Amino acid sequence: MTRKIVKTKFIVEDEHFEKIAEVSEDKSNVWSPEKELKIVGKPVSRYDGYDKVSGTAVYTFDVKLKNMAYARILGALHPNAQIRSINISKAESLPGVLYILTSQNCPSINWYWNTGKLFDTHTRYIGDEVACVIAETEMIAEEALKLIEVEYEILPFVTTAAEAMKTEAVKLHDWGNVTWGKPSTYSRGDIEQGFKDADLIIEEEFTTPVVIHNPTEVHCCVVNWEGDQLTVYDSTQAIFNVRETIAESLGLPNSKVRVIKKYMGGGFGSKLEAGKYSVMAALAAKEIGRPVRITMSRKQMGTSMGNRPDSYQKLKAGIKKDGTLTALSHYSYGSVGAYPNGAGCAWPLRSLYKCANVSIEEYSVVTNLGRARAMRAPGHVQGTFAFESFIDDLAEKINMDPIEFRLKNYSENDPENNNPYTTKKLKEAYIQGSKAIGWERRKAPGSDKGSKKHGIGMASQIWWGGGTPPSGAVLKLNWDGSAQIHSGTQDLGTGTYTFISQIVAEVLEIPMDNIQVIIGDTETCPYSTQSGGSLTAPSVSPAIKDAAEQMKTKLISSAAVILETTKDNIKYESGIMSLINDAEKKLTIPQVFEKLNEAMLVTTGNRNANPEGYSINTFGAHFAEVEVDTDTGKVKVIKIVAAHDIGRVLNRKTLDNQIHGGVIQALGFALLEERVVDHSTGIVLNSNMHDYKLPTIKDIPLIETIIVSEADNLISNVGTKGVGEPAHIPGAAAIANAVYNAIGTRIKDLPITPDKILMALNKKNTGAEK
Numbered sequence: 061m062t063r064k065i066v067k068t069k070f071i072v073e074d075e076h077f078e079k080i081a082e083v084s085e086d087k088s089n090v091w092s093p094e095k096e097l098k099i100v101g102k103p104v105s106r107y108d109g110y111d112k113v114s115g116t117a118v119y120t121f122d123v124k125l126k127n128m129a130y131a132r133i134l135g136a137l138h139p140n141a142q143i144r145s146i147n148i149s150k151a152e153s154l155p156g157v158l159y160i161l162t163s164q165n166c167p168s169i170n171w172y173w174n175t176g177k178l179f180d181t182h183t184r185y186i187g188d189e190v191a192c193v194i195a196e197t198e199m200i201a202e203e204a205l206k207l208i209e210v211e212y213e214i215l216p217f218v219t220t221a222a223e224a225m226k227t228e229a230v231k232l233h234d235w236g237n238v239t240w241g242k243p244s245t246y247s248r249g250d251i252e253q254g255f256k257d258a259d260l261i262i263e264e265e266f267t268t269p270v271v272i273h274n275p276t277e278v279h280c281c282v283v284n285w286e287g288d289q290l291t292v293y294d295s296t297q298a299i300f301n302v303r304e305t306i307a308e309s310l311g312l313p314n315s316k317v318r319v320i321k322k323y324m325g326g327g328f329g330s331k332l333e334a335g336k337y338s339v340m341a342a343l344a345a346k347e348i349g350r351p352v353r354i355t356m357s358r359k360q361m362g363t364s365m366g367n368r369p370d371s372y373q374k375l376k377a378g379i380k381k382d383g384t385l386t387a388l389s390h391y392s393y394g395s396v397g398a399y400p401n402g403a404g405c406a407w408p409l410r411s412l413y414k415c416a417n418v419s420i421e422e423y424s425v426v427t428n429l430g431r432a433r434a435m436r437a438p439g440h441v442q443g444t445f446a447f448e449s450f451i452d453d454l455a456e457k458i459n460m461d462p463i464e465f466r467l468k469n470y471s472e473n474d475p476e477n478n479n480p481y482t483t484k485k486l487k488e489a490y491i492q493g494s495k496a497i498g499w500e501r502r503k504a505p506g507s508d509k510g511s512k513k514h515g516i517g518m519a520s521q522i523w524w525g526g527g528t529p530p531s532g533a534v535l536k537l538n539w540d541g542s543a544q545i546h547s548g549t550q551d552l553g554t555g556t557y558t559f560i561s562q563i564v565a566e567v568l569e570i571p572m573d574n575i576q577v578i579i580g581d582t583e584t585c586p587y588s589t590q591s592g593g594s595l596t597a598p599s600v601s602p603a604i605k606d607a608a609e610q611m612k613t614k615l616i617s618s619a620a621v622i623l624e625t626t627k628d629n630i631k632y633e634s635g636i637m638s639l640i641n642d643a644e645k646k647l648t649i650p651q652v653f654e655k656l657n658e659a660m661l662v663t664t665g666n667r668n669a670n671p672e673g674y675s676i677n678t679f680g681a682h683f684a685e686v687e688v689d690t691d692t693g694k695v696k697v698i699k700i701v702a703a704h705d706i707g708r709v710l711n712r713k714t715l716d717n718q719i720h721g722g723v724i725q726a727l728g729f730a731l732l733e734e735r736v737v738d739h740s741t742g743i744v745l746n747s748n749m750h751d752y753k754l755p756t757i758k759d760i761p762l763i764e765t766i767i768v769s770e771a772d773n774l775i776s777n778v779g780t781k782g783v784g785e786p787a788h789i790p791g792a793a794a795i796a797n798a799v800y801n802a803i804g805t806r807i808k809d810l811p812i813t814p815d816k817i818l819m820a821l822n823k824k825n826t827g828a829e830k
């Protein structure tokens with residue numbers, strides 16, 4: 061088969077990479093849009109559906125090993141402090157306590173990305189790791205945490221980006237408070253000239269809060285040593301990242317660390333990186349000679365396991381009276397917590413529309429709070445809220461319909477480098493989406509009568525999600541026609557198991573019931589990509605298809621030899637190989653195996669390289685209808701239409717599930733969610749599921765999903781792109797635009813809570829605005 065080592069480009073989140081990878085160059089058997097598929101694309105029920113609804117599915121949280129001990133982590137009590145001493149004698153003497161790890165007895169292990177040591181004696185937020193207790197039960201471990209005596213030298217602290225950016229601010233690190241020591245910048249064209257060419261210059265400010273991932277399953281891990289071989293069950297989005305970090309931290313070869321993740325209750329980006337807790341558990345387990353289970357409390361999920369940075373965004377645009385964008389500038393800062401990370405959010409402004417003159421300056425600022433992590437379309441969610449709200453305001457300034465304004469500035473090619481897109485069907489999303497929401501019903505902003513005002517709004521989405529090599533697959537076909545397919549990817553609950561099985565079933569024409577999918581295991585699976593950046597399906601599906609196509613070729617070639625003919629004379633249908641001219645001469649898969657005298661056939665599959673000279677993006681538009689109660693300020697979202705261009709649909713059911721999840725999470729971002737911090741103490745006040753408001757079933761509107769795309773065969777033989785992040789990106793902006801349309805005054809500070817609506821209405825009615 062055609063294998064080649066090539067240089068290929070890809071994008072993960074907002075980072076561009078170039079990599080040399082082994083890829084498949086097999087261009088035969090492309091599933092073009094016209095090809096009729098029997099299983100792929102259909103609303104097939106989940107491969108793991110029965111396990112999940114019957115409660116037999118084993119999530120990492122459910123892993124229980126014999127003789128297992130339990131670990132909990134003590135977090136720092138002060139937002140910025142130097143640890144003077146730690147006294148564990150009282151905690152150690154509590155019956156049932158087995159071992160306690162602290163900076164004093166733990167080997168010094170540097171954590172990656174300048175995020176301190178495994179235990180740093182300088183703790184930089186409330187919750188920063190101080191000690192780890194291992195005990196017979198979780199409750200004993202919790203009790204023991206309270207008995208650890210820590211003497212702190214309390215240092216001044218800073219909890220907002222605006223404060224931390226000031227020259228006189230407390231410095232968290234010797235390099236200062238701005239990640240990378242400087243803002244991240246981008247420009248194209250001539251911004252000054254762009255503003256000169258404009259008929260109108262408009263500037264607005266937007267802010268978004270820190271929000272917390274809050275996956276259903278808390279971060280957790282179970283570790284087990286057998287001799288010098290370590291097995292780690294981890295709730296992770298990236299088994300190979302976890303293996304690499306743990307192996308490196310412990311000074312082990314990767315071959316001595318096995319990471320397993322079967323089922324997980326969500327990640328949203330917080331589980332892309334290995335946790336310090338997994339290394340702590342491994343060190344402790346070695347010490348006590350027993351398996352160790354470590355779990356985060358829900359409170360720790362809110363303080364220490366990541367969050368989406370907040371944002372202050374100042375947007376400025378120059379437009380002509382006909383709607384042409386002549387200049388766009390974006391200045392932003394966001395707080396990333398105690399250790400470096402990115403808070404940039406200008407990508408939508410940079411890439412969504414045609415505009416020759418662009419200028420961007422983004423500050424990612426550290427503060428004495430828990431560190432940010434990638435969260436579902438990092439930066440794009442904050443950025444799209446601001447930019448797509450702003451675009452609506454620009455359109456209104458020149459009395460243009462918001463969609464017409466977007467079409468006026470529609471970019472057929474990538475505005476950044478003029479590359480063609482492999483496909484772009486955003487226009488189609490506008491057309492079908494506006495039809496489904498009934499765009500013609502949209503009234504002038506604030507013109508709806510009565511106390512309950514209806515509004516309709518929309519917003520666009522751009523993201524990557526085209527996938528990347530390397531992604532491998534190993535297919536084993538057994539003599540009885542059953543198959544096992546291995547891939548080192550993982551299922552976040554999004555349907556990875558299911559589409560893998562569908563693809564094998566489609567190619568080999570064998571029942572899905574006879575296919576076992578083995579993923580999420582670094583020992584038995586070939587390397588595949590992390591599940592983040594909406595990469596999974598577009599990276600993995602072509603490798604699975606490649607392995608299956610090769611198996612089919614192997615079977616056909618074998619049948620040809622057995623039937624004493626050539627491959628071209630063999631017809632393959634439903635797992636039966638027959639002579640084209642003589643259907644009576646046929647072989648089933650078991651018959652082929654019998655003749656071959658084999659028990660198993662094995663093929664390996666690879667993903668292809670991405671095409672050169674193209675931009676690969678996903679596009680979409682969300683449309684929202686809301687009702688705003690002007691007496692209570694409450695916003696009720698009535699309907700969301702989500703129209704997406706994501707290449708080929710692999711499974712309409714799991715696809716719709718993912719879109720629903722993205723829409724609901726966006727509703728939370730728009731109307732409810734916000735991490736609340738007491739800035740005088742650095743304490744997170746709502747790190748629990750009661751005070752942190754997530755959408756619940758009563759908040760969920762009618763959701764209609766529309767797919768405007770077909771297979772994108774420039775990117776792969778399958779032609780699918782990711783939808784996980786696209787489904788979330790435009791939701792908050794669409795709701796914000798609908799709220800504006802209802803009440804005629806704009807809330808530029810998320811979440812759009814009733815108090816903000818009432819104040820804005822009051823301001824508007826008393827004429828205090830403008």
Ligand code: MOS
Nearest residue numbers: 329435436592593
């Ligand atoms: Mo992500 S933030 O692609 O898990």
